[in-house]
Amino acid sequence: MDAFIHQVLSGLATGGIYASLALALVMIYQVTRLVNFAQGEMAMFSTYIAWSLINAGMGYWPAFLLTVLFALALGVVIERVVIRPVENAPVLAIVVIFIALLVILNSATGWIYSYTIKTFPSPFPKEPLFGNTYISSHELGAIGVTLVVLALLYVFFRFTPLGLAMRAVAQNPESSRLVGIRVGWMLALGWGLAAAVGAVAGMMIAPIVYLDPNMMGGILLYAFAAALLGGIDSPGGAVIGGFVVGVLENVLGAYVIGNDLKLSVALGLIIGVLLVRPSGFFGKVHVTRV
Amino acid sequence: MALLEARGLRASYGPTRVLHGIDFAIDEGSITAVLGANGAGKTTTLRALCGMVKTEGDVRFGGARIDGRLTEDIVRLGIAHVPDGRGTFVNLTTEENLRLGAYTRNDRAAVESDLERIFTYFPRLKERLRQQAGTLSGGEQQMLAVSRALMLRPKLLLLDEPSFGLAPLLVRELFEIMRTVNQRERVSILLVEQNAAMALDLANRAYLIETGRVVLSGAADEIRRDDAVRRSYLGY
Amino acid sequence: MTRRASIAVTVLVAIACVLPFVVSNYRTFQLTLVLVYAIALLGLNILTGYNGQISLGHGAFYAIGAYTAAVLMDRLGAPYWATIPAAGAVCLVAGFLFGLPALRLEGLYLALATFALGVSMPQLLKYHHLEKWTGGVQGIVIAKPEPPAFLREAGLQMNSDQWLYFFALAVTVVMFVLGWNLLRGRVGRALIAIRDQHIAAEAMGINSALYKSLAFGVSAMYTGIAGALGAIAVQYVAPDSFTIFLSLVFLVGIVVGGLASISGALYGALFIQFVPNVADEISKAAPWAIFGLFLIGFVYLMPAGVAGAVRTLLVRFTRKGAK
Numbered sequence: 040m041d042a043f044i045h046q047v048l049s050g051l052a053t054g055g056i057y058a059s060l061a062l063a064l065v066m067i068y069q070v071t072r073l074v075n076f077a078q079g080e081m082a083m084f085s086t087y088i089a090w091s092l093i094n095a096g097m098g099y100w101p102a103f104l105l106t107v108l109f110a111l112a113l114g115v116v117i118e119r120v121v122i123r124p125v126e127n128a129p130v131l132a133i134v135v136i137f138i139a140l141l142v143i144l145n146s147a148t149g150w151i152y153s154y155t156i157k158t159f160p161s162p163f164p165k166e167p168l169f170g171n172t173y174i175s176s177h178e179l180g181a182i183g184v185t186l187v188v189l190a191l192l193y194v195f196f197r198f199t200p201l202g203l204a205m206r207a208v209a210q211n212p213e214s215s216r217l218v219g220i221r222v223g224w225m226l227a228l229g230w231g232l233a234a235a236v237g238a239v240a241g242m243m244i245a246p247i248v249y250l251d252p253n254m255m256g257g258i259l260l261y262a263f264a265a266a267l268l269g270g271i272d273s274p275g276g277a278v279i280g281g282f283v284v285g286v287l288e289n290v291l292g293a294y295v296i297g298n299d300l301k302l303s304v305a306l307g308l309i310i311g312v313l314l315v316r317p318s319g320f321f322g323k324v325h326v327t328r329v
Numbered sequence: 330m331a332l333l334e335a336r337g338l339r340a341s342y343g344p345t346r347v348l349h350g351i352d353f354a355i356d357e358g359s360i361t362a363v364l365g366a367n368g369a370g371k372t373t374t375l376r377a378l379c380g381m382v383k384t385e386g387d388v389r390f391g392g393a394r395i396d397g398r399l400t401e402d403i404v405r406l407g408i409a410h411v412p413d414g415r416g417t418f419v420n421l422t423t424e425e426n427l428r429l430g431a432y433t434r435n436d437r438a439a440v441e442s443d444l445e446r447i448f449t450y451f452p453r454l455k456e457r458l459r460q461q462a463g464t465l466s467g468g469e470q471q472m473l474a475v476s477r478a479l480m481l482r483p484k485l486l487l488l489d490e491p492s493f494g495l496a497p498l499l500v501r502e503l504f505e506i507m508r509t510v511n512q513r514e515r516v517s518i519l520l521v522e523q524n525a526a527m528a529l530d531l532a533n534r535a536y537l538i539e540t541g542r543v544v545l546s547g548a549a550d551e552i553r554r555d556d557a558v559r560r561s562y563l564g565y
Numbered sequence: 566m567t568r569r570a571s572i573a574v575t576v577l578v579a580i581a582c583v584l585p586f587v588v589s590n591y592r593t594f595q596l597t598l599v600l601v602y603a604i605a606l607l608g609l610n611i612l613t614g615y616n617g618q619i620s621l622g623h624g625a626f627y628a629i630g631a632y633t634a635a636v637l638m639d640r641l642g643a644p645y646w647a648t649i650p651a652a653g654a655v656c657l658v659a660g661f662l663f664g665l666p667a668l669r670l671e672g673l674y675l676a677l678a679t680f681a682l683g684v685s686m687p688q689l690l691k692y693h694h695l696e697k698w699t700g701g702v703q704g705i706v707i708a709k710p711e712p713p714a715f716l717r718e719a720g721l722q723m724n725s726d727q728w729l730y731f732f733a734l735a736v737t738v739v740m741f742v743l744g745w746n747l748l749r750g751r752v753g754r755a756l757i758a759i760r761d762q763h764i765a766a767e768a769m770g771i772n773s774a775l776y777k778s779l780a781f782g783v784s785a786m787y788t789g790i791a792g793a794l795g796a797i798a799v800q801y802v803a804p805d806s807f808t809i810f811l812s813l814v815f816l817v818g819i820v821v822g823g824l825a826s827i828s829g830a831l832y833g834a835l836f837i838q839f840v841p842n843v844a845d846e847i848s849k850a851a852p853w854a855i856f857g858l859f860l861i862g863f864v865y866l867m868p869a870g871v872a873g874a875v876r877t878l879l880v881r882f883t884r885k886g887a888k
Contacts (some may be wrong), residue, residue: 143857212417219433
């Protein structure tokens with residue numbers, strides 16, 4: 040029973056990270072109707088930047104903040120420079136551009152930092168809270184950080200004019216122009232925020248899986264599964280999906296199919312959801328006109 | 330100098346040319362009607378002015394050229410457009426729709442007082458403030474669309490078929506409010522309408538468009554009284 | 566085929582037959598891989614270029630073909646040439662089966678599902694319950710085929726590398742002729758119709774579901790055959806040879822070579838075999854970054870790939886000639 044509780048709580052911790060990444064995916068999907076295949080690599084690259092800053096002597100939280108700002112800028116630049124020219128291009132061209140981004144980021148990181156695995160520090164204490172055996176302090180902290188990020192985003196979108204403008208653009212770009220919203224910059228900001236959220240996710244998972252250029256591949260897959268499960272255009276759904284996937288991965292891995300095949304859980308989920316309920320549990324069904 | 334001047338305005342949807350060189354001028358403080366049958370190019374004219382379709386020609390607002398500019402930049406110059414179909418943000422609340430209308434403004438106190446004034450024109454909107462805009466009735470959504478445009482404090486208001494789908498009583502109410510807004514707040518209005526009678530009653534000047542060209546223009550009063558014109562062009 | 570094109574192909578095949586005798590063994594090996602990739606890329610092109618179904622997971626079918634060959638040869642003692650049709654058959658079925666549920670997915674969603682397939686393949690191959698057959702993380706080593714006895718008797722001296730090359734060449738020619746016949750006829754037109762206007766296509770009576778699933782099956786078959794050939798050439802299969810990057814390499818190949826083009830498969834194969842060497846020299850540790858830049862460049866500047874550029878050039882020159 041103890042082990043089971045540990046698996047569930049651990050699953051919630053990684054689930055929080057999947058939730059953050061899934062949220063980033065949904066944010067970009069909502070404004071652009073595009074799935075950002077390079078989300079994981081952007082997060083990984085940002086995490087390496089954090090590593091450099093910390094290695095250079097900067098304290099954890101200042102480095103964290105600076106990295107988040109860096110990721111924000113990175114997202115904005117990528118959207119304006121790489122994505123904007125192909126916004127209305129056929130799907131294949133867009134997919135190819137995303138893949139190109141993915142491999143360039145992955146490769147550039149390996150080139151700059153080498154492929155040897157590095158450790159990434161955790162800002163949370165090594166000893167578990169109250170000496171419990173269910174969940175480490177880092178895992179607990181990761182859940183906490185995830186919840187804080189989600190709360191901040193919620194407040195931003197619900198209560199600020201900029202957040203309102205972004206929601207407007209996601210729903211109706213043409214009407215948004217008619218009230219004077221600079222739609223192009225909203226798209227860029229959406230990318231920036233998504234990148235920032237991804238960076239937080241990367242910095243939370245790196246202490247657990249260790250820092251290496253290929254660390255986000257599997258995690259991105261889980262995030263995809265989570266986003267699809269919750270509904271690719273539902274932020275709340277993506278978050279719930281993330282936690283569900285995290286727990287499922289751990290529990291199925293430990294008790295049903297063995298840890299070797301954990302990624303197949305993601306594969307199965309993705310295909311399953313796309314077949315049975317493509318709009319996810321909380322998403323809206325889309326009807327396309329002929 | 331006219332507030333809005335168009336010379337040789339041409340517009341196309343892809344390879345299809347819809348407007349073939351339209352000239353018109355709108356004086357400050359006036360109400361201008363654009364009339365014509367379905368498919369004549371009336372909606373396209375408004376969309377062309379806002380940069381929503383591919384345009385050629387010379388369009389000037391307050392003397393400065395606006396042709397070729399982005400829609401959002403044209404809007405920021407003071408042109409509010411209530412589009413065909415209303416363009417309501419259906420998943421946002423009434424209040425959020427209204428506040429988006431004032432998105433580009435910095436004068437917070439004035440925005441609040443404008444909001445209050447909107448509620449005097451359309452008290453029903455105040456009741457529905459927290460409701461999702463998509464759940465409002467057709468008439469209420471039209472009021473909301475016009476209100477959102479007014480929240481911009483525009484110099485020029487473009488209205489695309491505001492009477493569409495509305496009960497006659499509501500149309501009369503709406504047009505009265507338009508008259509008030511024009512007179513009290515000096516908002517110039519460019520009105521596209523199929524309901525020629527009501528439009529001519531409200532407007533100072535009118536243009537008649539047929540298959541992308543202006544075929545008739547003049548003072549609204551004169552056009553209204555000219556039997557021959559009314560019968561052959563306006564069908565009544 | 567036009568007379569000009571027939572002459573070009575004949576010349577090409579003739580050159581191909583001479584090459585292994587004038588270049589080093591290593592080069593011959595590289596050229597064998599070019600042929601292998603050409604088959605794989607033709608397969609992917611049938612699905613993505615002609616039929617518009619995006620696959621980011623074709624490396625998985627290559628892997629299945631490769632492992633089929635390895636298991637048959639090493640565990641069951643089958644002769645190497647028999648593994649080719651076997652791999653083809655297995656992948657035809659596998660592709661068709663994957664294509665059935667994929668029918669309900671379009672564009673980005675299909676890309677997502679196939680991406681997931683590509684990413685999870687290595688883990689599936691490492692699954693320890695299958696280790697007895699797959700060799701687990703270690704993989705399987707395959708014996709190098711010898712040139713057949715009748716060649717020696719006929720007096721033709723060649724080594725294993727050269728023989729492998731000719732074997733691959735023969736398979737390539739067969740697969741390309743098959744593909745060409747398939748694509749220029751009714752099937753090809755149906756695939757393209759489904760890609761461009763699938764509702765209109767169905768209204769014209771084309772059984773879209775059948776064609777799309779078949780496209781998946783045939784495409785997987787081609788890539789599986791390529792995988793088997795590749796395994797024999799490299800003499801080794803291991804899970805980490807078949808990561809998502811293999812699928813992405815194939816994508817690069819058809820984009821650079823030219824979508825919906827048979828010659829594009831060949832150009833693409835040349836690119837993905839030789840450019841990494843060049844890229845390595847430009848940047849020791851980041852050849853993929855160069856790949857990525859090439860990808861972006863091609864999407865913006867040469868969306869029809871090398872094949873498209875060649876076609877344009879030919880048109881321009883023949884027009885000049887006609888004057």
